[in-house]
Amino acid sequence: MSFEICELLGIKYPIFQGAMAWIADADLAGAVSEAGGLGIIAGGNAPKDVVKAEIDKIRTLTDKPFAVNIMLLSPFAADIIDLVIEEKVPIITTGAGNPSPYMERFKEAGIKVVPVVPSVALAKRMEKIGADAVIAEGMEAGGHIGKLTSMPLVPQVVDAVNIPVIGAGGVGDGRGMAAMFMLGAKGVQVGTRFLVAKETNIHENYKQKVLKARDIDAVATCQIFGHPVRALKNKLTAEFDKAEKEEMRKEVPDTERFDKLGQGALKAAVDGDIAYGSVMAGQIAGMINKEETVEEIILDLMADTKRVVNERAQIWA
Numbered sequence: 001m002s003f004e005i006c007e008l009l010g011i012k013y014p015i016f017q018g019a020m021a022w023i024a025d026a027d028l029a030g031a032v033s034e035a036g037g038l039g040i041i042a043g044g045n046a047p048k049d050v051v052k053a054e055i056d057k058i059r060t061l062t063d064k065p066f067a068v069n070i071m072l073l074s075p076f077a078a079d080i081i082d083l084v085i086e087e088k089v090p091i092i093t094t095g096a097g098n099p100s101p102y103m104e105r106f107k108e109a110g111i112k113v114v115p116v117v118p119s120v121a122l123a124k125r126m127e128k129i130g131a132d133a134v135i136a137e138g139m140e141a142g143g144h145i146g147k148l149t150s151m152p153l154v155p156q157v158v159d160a161v162n163i164p165v166i167g168a169g170g171v172g173d174g175r176g177m178a179a180m181f182m183l184g185a186k187g188v189q190v191g192t193r194f195l196v197a198k199e200t201n202i203h204e205n206y207k208q209k210v211l212k213a214r215d216i217d218a219v220a221t222c223q224i225f226g227h228p229v230r231a232l233k234n235k236l237t238a239e240f241d242k243a244e245k246e247e248m249r250k251e252v253p254d255t256e257r258f259d260k261l262g263q264g265a266l267k268a269a270v271d272g273d274i275a276y277g278s279v280m281a282g283q284i285a286g287m288i289n290k291e292e293t294v295e296e297i298i299l300d301l302m303a304d305t306k307r308v309v310n311e312r313a314q315i316w317a
């Protein structure tokens, strides 16, 4: 099998690991890259020295390509941009914003750039200014989300651009991965399944909550005010819903309230507070039922995709 995205990035399998803030560290990303996928260190809201330590560490764990994700809402985004250029990181992905102002610097530094896009308009803009590929992320995904689901988003982005499209949001097994390929994606990004990987350094409470989640538990909050986020239902998501109902009734809603409520909440969950922390996870959390190594996850995704594609092809032949 030969995959265009693998040739472009120098990886073996067309699987990106989601850049989960405070979660996707050098241990997880290094294991993913070593296993043949694209491991991605999440810049998240972390300062430059913390991200630099992860870059230093991943270089001791693998000599295969890896990426750093720049979360553009981060107060440290400008520092992380300087860092990836100084460190000659081979690939970057961006999320939660439009990276246009920085594209020229990335390209000058010879960095491959793969922005996350929630819409056709941003995908087209990214192609025009030199993105190497885009990740079309549907709102089935965990964390900060756009407005469209993967099924309509991915094929519309595929039709709109000539660069490779990576499908994200809702991919948990070979069926989801095969579906993304059917929609025209050249690869997938998977976050939630890696949450419970053996190499993932999060509190056991977080992993157990993902393992126990049902299909309807990964809910979207802040779809009216603030930044929309998908996380597993708990006291915090209930607080968000209550706050949104209250602010909706006001003539001048206090929108800053939502960012305050969310501040530090993901880190709190990663450290074990699964009641008031933000236990970000995608809608496929309900089908994640076992802890596996990163290598097992990647090899299973590949084998399961191949099986599903061949099985379905026979029905249609």
Ligand code: TUI
Binding pocket: 021, 044, 071, 073, 094, 095, 096, 097, 098, 116, 117, 118, 122, 137, 142, 143, 144, 145, 146, 227, 229, 262, 266, 280
């Ligand atoms: O970024 C993500 N997922 C994230 S970031 C994050 S940290 C955070 N926590 C709370 C509030 C906000 C952030 C947790 N999960 N995924 C990629 C993604 N990018 N989803 C949506 C977007 C996006 C949205 C708008 C990308 C570009 C965009 O452009 C807007 C514009 O200006 O054109």
